[in-house]
Amino acid sequence: MSFLDYAPAPESTALLNLRPEYGLFIDGEFTDGHGESFATISPATEKPIARVASADASDIDRAVAAARKAYEKRWSTLSGRDRGKYLFRIARLVQERARELAVAESLDNGKPIKESRDVDVPLVAAWFFYYAGWADKLDHAGLGANPRALGVAGQVIPWNFPLLMLAWKIAPALAAGNTVVLKPAETTPLTALLFAEIVQQAGLPAGVVNIVTGAGETGRALVNHTDVNKVAFTGSTAVGREIARAVAGTGKRLTLELGGKAANIVFDDAPIDQAIEGIVNGIFFNQGHVCCAGSRLLVQESIHDEVVDRLKARLSTLRVGDPLDKNTDVGAINSAEQLERIRTLSEIGEAEGAERWSPACEFPENGFWFAPTIFTNVATSHRIAREEIFGPVLSVLTFRTPAEAIAKANNTPYGLSAGIWSEKGSRILAVADKLRAGVVWANTFNRFDPASPFGGYKESGFGREGGRHGLAAYLEGGVR
Amino acid sequence: MSTHLSVPKTYKLFVGGAFPRSESGRVYEVTTPKGGFLANAAQASRKDARDAVVAARAAVSGWAGATAYNRGQVLYRVAEVLEGRRAQFEEEIAAQQGVSGAVARAQVDEAIDLWVWYAGWADKFAQVAGNANPVAGPYFNISVPEPTGVVAVVAPQQSALLGLVATVAPALVAGNTVVVVASEAHPLSAITLGEVLATSDLPKGVVNVLTGSPAEIAPWLASHDDVNALDLTGAGELEWIDLEIAAAQTLKRVLRPLAGADAVAPSLSRITALTETKTVWHPKSLL
Numbered sequence: 001m002s003f004l005d006y007a008p009a010p011e012s013t014a015l016l017n018l019r020p021e022y023g024l025f026i027d028g029e030f031t032d033g034h035g036e037s038f039a040t041i042s043p044a045t046e047k048p049i050a051r052v053a054s055a056d057a058s059d060i061d062r063a064v065a066a067a068r069k070a071y072e073k074r075w076s077t078l079s080g081r082d083r084g085k086y087l088f089r090i091a092r093l094v095q096e097r098a099r100e101l102a103v104a105e106s107l108d109n110g111k112p113i114k115e116s117r118d119v120d121v122p123l124v125a126a127w128f129f130y131y132a133g134w135a136d137k138l139d140h141a142g143l144g145a146n147p148r149a150l151g152v153a154g155q156v157i158p159w160n161f162p163l164l165m166l167a168w169k170i171a172p173a174l175a176a177g178n179t180v181v182l183k184p185a186e187t188t189p190l191t192a193l194l195f196a197e198i199v200q201q202a203g204l205p206a207g208v209v210n211i212v213t214g215a216g217e218t219g220r221a222l223v224n225h226t227d228v229n230k231v232a233f234t235g236s237t238a239v240g241r242e243i244a245r246a247v248a249g250t251g252k253r254l255t256l257e258l259g260g261k262a263a264n265i266v267f268d269d270a271p272i273d274q275a276i277e278g279i280v281n282g283i284f285f286n287q288g289h290v291c292c293a294g295s296r297l298l299v300q301e302s303i304h305d306e307v308v309d310r311l312k313a314r315l316s317t318l319r320v321g322d323p324l325d326k327n328t329d330v331g332a333i334n335s336a337e338q339l340e341r342i343r344t345l346s347e348i349g350e351a352e353g354a355e356r357w358s359p360a361c362e363f364p365e366n367g368f369w370f371a372p373t374i375f376t377n378v379a380t381s382h383r384i385a386r387e388e389i390f391g392p393v394l395s396v397l398t399f400r401t402p403a404e405a406i407a408k409a410n411n412t413p414y415g416l417s418a419g420i421w422s423e424k425g426s427r428i429l430a431v432a433d434k435l436r437a438g439v440v441w442a443n444t445f446n447r448f449d450p451a452s453p454f455g456g457y458k459e460s461g462f463g464r465e466g467g468r469h470g471l472a473a474y475l476e477g478g479v480r
Numbered sequence: 481m482s483t484h485l486s487v488p489k490t491y492k493l494f495v496g497g498a499f500p501r502s503e504s505g506r507v508y509e510v511t512t513p514k515g516g517f518l519a520n521a522a523q524a525s526r527k528d529a530r531d532a533v534v535a536a537r538a539a540v541s542g543w544a545g546a547t548a549y550n551r552g553q554v555l556y557r558v559a560e561v562l563e564g565r566r567a568q569f570e571e572e573i574a575a576q577q578g579v580s581g582a583v584a585r586a587q588v589d590e591a592i593d594l595w596v597w598y599a600g601w602a603d604k605f606a607q608v609a610g611n612a613n614p615v616a617g618p619y620f621n622i623s624v625p626e627p628t629g630v631v632a633v634v635a636p637q638q639s640a641l642l643g644l645v646a647t648v649a650p651a652l653v654a655g656n657t658v659v660v661v662a663s664e665a666h667p668l669s670a671i672t673l674g675e676v677l678a679t680s681d682l683p684k685g686v687v688n689v690l691t692g693s694p695a696e697i698a699p700w701l702a703s704h705d706d707v708n709a710l711d712l713t714g715a716g717e718l719e720w721i722d723l724e725i726a727a728a729q730t731l732k733r734v735l736r737p738l739a740g741a742d743a744v745a746p747s748l749s750r751i752t753a754l755t756e757t758k759t760v761w762h763p764k765s766l767l
Contacts, residue, residue: 126616142608206674237731244728249721256731299498413730432760442762453623457756458708459731464757467613467623477749 001031009088009326014099021051022189024059024213025196026298027066028206035214040189043331044111044323044367052189055212060181060221063210067152068227071208075179076149086133087174088200094125095349097198101191105163106323108190110332110368111286113324123448124167130450131171136472138176138190142178143477149177150253150474151229154222156243158235159185159334160289165234166192168465170233171450175263176474178230183222186215186333201429214384220246228252228388230474234291237388237414237459255293255473257455259388263444264294264407265431267402268303270421274443277311278420279394282419282445284330284372288392290380291460292417296351296385298405301398308376308396309395314360315372330392335369342370342391346348349375349384353396380411387416402427406434415457419445438464491521493528493669493691494674496535497684503527507589509667509743515577523669524690525693526700532688536630536657537706539685544655546683552602557593558680565676566592569669573640576666590744591645597746598649606658607652618764625755627655628733629708632701634694634723635658636714636743640666641656643744644673648687650750655695659688661698663714667691694718709733709754712743713743 021037023030040283042049055063061479073200075083081402088213094101101124102117111120138147149475153173157165162184183217184192192211199209212218216239223231223243234257247254264282266275299307323331333339350356360370370391378385378395385395399405409418421426434442441447453469455461463473491510492499502651505527510518522528564567566588573584610624631651636643640663651658662670674689690697695718702710702723710727712720716737727734735753 025491240731241728244731245725247726248728248734251736258731428762432758435758438756438758440758440760442760444619444761444763447615447617447619447761449613449617450623451613452621452761453613453757453759455757457628457758461731462733462756467759468611469623469757 006327011103011106011321011324011326013103013107013324016103016107018050018104022193022213023053024063024408025193025199025209025211027064027210028055030048030196030198033214035059035218038186040108040187041108041332044291044364046366049108049190052213054194054214055221057221058245059212059227060218062340063181063212064135064152064154064225064227066207067181067210067295070205071151071259072178072185074205075208076177080087080177081154082156083174083177084132084135085206086202087128087135088203090127091128091132092197093201094121094128094240096123096233097194098122101163101194102325104194105191106331109159109162109188110323110334112328112331114328115286115327120161120164123450124163127167127171128383131175135175138471138475141471141475143472143475147475149474151178152177152227153180153230153232154225154228155180155232156184156219156222156235157182157184158284160291162188163191166195168234169232172465172470173232173474174208176471178474181210181212181222181228183212183214183219185452189213189306211289221245225377232473233257235271240461241291249390257463257465258461260291260293260415260460261296261386261412261415262292262294262419263296263410264419265405265421266297266299266303266307267422267424268300269423270311271423271443272307273420276314278320278419278421278443278445279316283394284392285446287330287333289334289390290446293441294419295393295395297394298398298399298408299396301400304396305400308374308464310361311374312357312423315331315374318359318372320371321364322360322371322421330372333370333391336392336451339368339370342389342393345384345387345389346373349378349382349395352382352384354382354384354437380408386412402431406431411435414458416460417441486554488519490740491519491671491691493522493676494529494671494687494689495532496688497678498640499674502692503531508577512575518575519668521671521691523692524608524697526697529697529700530704532659533630533701535685535688536659539657539683540627540629542683543657543686544729546655546764548603548606551653551655552599555595555599555602556680558676558682559592559599561676561680562588562595564671568672569641572668572672574701576640576668587639587642588728591641592703594645594649594746595679599752600652600654601748601751605748605751608748610757613759617718620762620764621759623757623759625752626653626758628754628756629656629669631656631754632704632705632707633658633659633660633711634698634713634715634718635660635666635670635741637663637694637717639663639744640669641673643714644670646744647711650747651711651754653687653751656709656754656756657686658692659701661691661694661701664694665690684708693712699726702732705730707732711735711754713738
């Protein structure tokens with residue numbers, strides 16, 4: 001160890017007080033599931049953390065019935081002010097238990113503690129705080145006077161931001177007066193179950209929030225349940241399509257937040273230091289397990305070599321390893337399955353002729369790891385330029401004119417996000433206008449805020465989460 | 481005094497600003513409710529639907545890129561030209577639907593007023609549907625609605641003109657372009673409206689009108705990769721669930737069937753349902 005190396009600085013797991021087994025959270029209580037329970041493991045060590053129940057169709061029936069009863073008997077009769085107070089309570093409880101939630105999230109998901117501690121969990125609290133204030137102000141949401149709630153919402157969330165996606169789903173749904181049944185991802189159920197405890201501590205009426213764990217079959221049973229009025233899903237475009245088909249003709253309202261292949265466009269007049277940081281943050285934040293990740297770097301030809309050299313230098317300083325270490329920049333890949341997908345697509349990238357580069361990394365003995373990777377010499381036809389890799393892999397393409405940059409950026413069935421780097425304001429605004437993407441970050445990337453609507457164009461889905469727009473997904477008179 | 485022998489109109493499709501016959505060469509008889517012959521309307525085919533989508537796609541950048549003020553003026557111009565040709569619309573509606581002159585007149589009145597109402601929204605709806613966002617950091621952050629792109633519409637089938645206008649006009653406000661399948665039984669007003677649109681400074685391809693069987697044409701539009709949204713307002717009598725399922729393949733935005741007065745009521749949500757919200761961030765101070 002040289003004086004430039006960091007000593008290990010692991011966050012303590014002592015404040016975690018996990019149970020060996022978790023049931024389903026239905027009607028305010030933890031109960032057994034009728035499916036086969038499964039272990040949730042730490043992707044950094046492959047060691048089991050806890051066993052988790054699996055909900056079958058009968059459990060989904062119970063959960064939806066509890067949510068329906070809570071909606072009709074209790075939640076829909078409460079004033080908006082009181083609904084809001086419950087949400088404020090939740091926001092405060094999340095803040096109080098923030099460190100515990102961050103540690104649990106990093107343990108279960110593999111993301112660096114500095115991200116779960118400084119990004120995920122603070123945003124979770126902010127999301128509940130923001131929507132709490134809307135609960136008694138729905139008349140002002142732009143959907144007419146007294147907009148009505150939809151009823152029971154079935155919500156299915158992914159593993160990349162487990163607790164944050166829960167907050168994105170539950171906070172607006174409850175503020176608007178709905179009750180929910182939420183299914184966390186199979187590989188990351190832990191923080192949703194801790195959240196169930198928070199729901200108990202907040203004294204939320206039983207059945208308003210129900211958490212059902214399980215795999216795809218559990219999610220399918222929830223989405224297809226006839227007594228669900230609204231389906232909200234975040235995940236892959238393939239599953240999104242399946243859900244859109246399943247919901248067709250049922251009258252259920254649907255919002256989908258799906259995949260992406262965002263272009264991060266760097267013009268030759270960009271502030272280079274900030275751009276390098278932004279590119280790194282854009283694709284290596286959360287191991288690239290981000291639907292809005294800036295996975296396609298479009299760099300103006302004249303500065304290509306400089307940008308790539310500086311990126312390589314910067315990547316060489318990233319610390320890959322123990323998610324619980326406070327100095328870690330890139331944590332573990334969430335699952336063996338995801339690691340396999342990243343490996344496969346990266347190998348295809350090489351086979352198709354792109355040039356692969358990664359810094360030297362030392363990985364822990366166990367766990368799922370993938371070094372931050374840059375592909376240069378990438379053509380728009382390459383699979384690594386078209387398909388969502390959902391890992392720490394950046395494809396670098398070039399352009400000569402703004403028109404070419406825009407055409408390449410839009411040349412994808414996705415349309416979730418995009419980045420623009422330039423010091424010229426008029427150019428930023430003109431390019432932002434022409435990008436077919438729901439979120440455009442100019443001279444920044446991967447910023448999120450409960451006040452700011454987020455969601456896709458085209459095959460990245462429809463509906464918005466966050467802001468006033470996010471309420472429309474859970475109210476009559478709202479769009480879709 | 482000589483008597484004038486009338487010159488009946490050939491009703492064709494309205495695609496890309498032109499009035500082609502169906503490439504299939506097919507026509508179908510349009511009659512009064514009592515069965516009297518009115519005209520042979522073009523019976524559009526799958527190929528016609530695809531041509532219409534191509535025309536609509538080509539028109540998106542120009543129409544979406546026009547200023548909101550300009551779009552508003554064009555839509556208002558449609559109302560002006562429609563007003564000037566109201567006699568023809570009244571006559572056609574009365575003949576097709578078998579209603580009195582007064583009823584036909586009321587339908588034209590309502591259609592004209594809808595164009596005026598929607599024209600006025602063009603440079604306003606973004607102020608209502610978009611907003612600045614007070615994020616917790618030094619960022620400029622704004623959300624604005626943008627057009628979804630190409631919208632395929634199955635027009636309400638009961639009325640000859642009103643349902644068509646009630647679905648097409650709101651789609652145009654934000655800058656979308658439209659392929660609309662007209663009322664099968666009453667298609668003549670749709671083609672005459674095409675003549676109005678063609679002379680109202682609406683760029684070619686912004687609205688494309690197909691006549692024929694919605695049951696035959698709609699599935700091709702629902703599954704078309706280059707259609708962004710599917711308005712099924714008038715599809716209640718069709719196998720519309722299959723259409724919604726087909727639309728899922730490309731994750732189209734779908735407006736489900738709607739009947740009665742709701743289907744033709746002026747509605748801001750008809751405009752916003754066919755938009756996408758774009759949120760733009762920029763640092764205020766960190767650079």
